[in-house]
Amino acid sequence: MHELxxxxxxxxxxxxxxKGRRVTRVTLDVGRLSGVTPEAILFCFDIVARGTLLDxxxxxxxxxxxxxxxxxxxxxxxTRTLFEACGCGSRSIERLAGEExxxxxxxxxxxx
Numbered sequence: 372m373h374e375l376x377x378x379x380x381x382x383x384x385x386x387x388x389x390k391g392r393r394v395t396r397v398t399l400d401v402g403r404l405s406g407v408t409p410e411a412i413l414f415c416f417d418i419v420a421r422g423t424l425l426d427x428x429x430x431x432x433x434x435x436x437x438x439x440x441x442x443x444x445x446x447x448x449x450t451r452t453l454f455e456a457c458g459c460g461s462r463s464i465e466r467l468a469g470e471e472x473x474x475x476x477x478x479x480x481x482x483x
Contacts, residue, residue, distance in 0.1 A: 374411035378419045381412075381474060386424045389479050394425045396478040402435040404453055404469035409434060437469030 385397055401409050409432045416430045437450040441457035442465055448457065450469065456462045 374408055375415050375419070377407060377472070378412050378415040382416075382419050382423055382425050384474060385477050388477065389424050392424065393480045394428045394477055395480060396429045396431065397425065398431040398433065398475040398477070400433045400435050400471045400473050400475045402437065402469040402471040404437040404450065404466070405472045407472055433475065435468055435471050438467040439464040439469075440467055441465075 381397070381399070385394055399409075399412070401407050401412070412432065413430060420426050420428060437452075437455075438447065439450045439455070439457075440447045441459060441461050442463040443461035444457060444459045446457055446459065447467065450464065450466075453466075454462070455464070457464060
């Protein structure tokens with residue numbers, strides 16, 4: 372389960388950005404074509420965050436649909452897999468969305 376390592380990295384990045392302040396909420400964007408399972412990230416988050424500045428923080432995950440544009444005909448369409456063909460039959464697809472894995476934002480407590 373590579374999501375455990377990913378969750379550790381997310382907690383580390385957010386903790387560093389918080390600069391010693393407590394984090395109350397983290398929002399992630401996870402693309403459906405990223406190979407990351409949002410449920411596994413949610414499962415790991417509380418365990419990994421325990422004892423850090425993120426302990427008790429809420430984790431929100433936005434699921435990003437896969438989108439692509441055909442390089443042959445120019446059609447933009449939803450893709451459910453990385454290997455989906457365009458309606459015209461071409462497999463030369465430019466990925467527009469769905470492979471994201473990023474920290475969208477975080478909420479932190481004000482410094483005392």
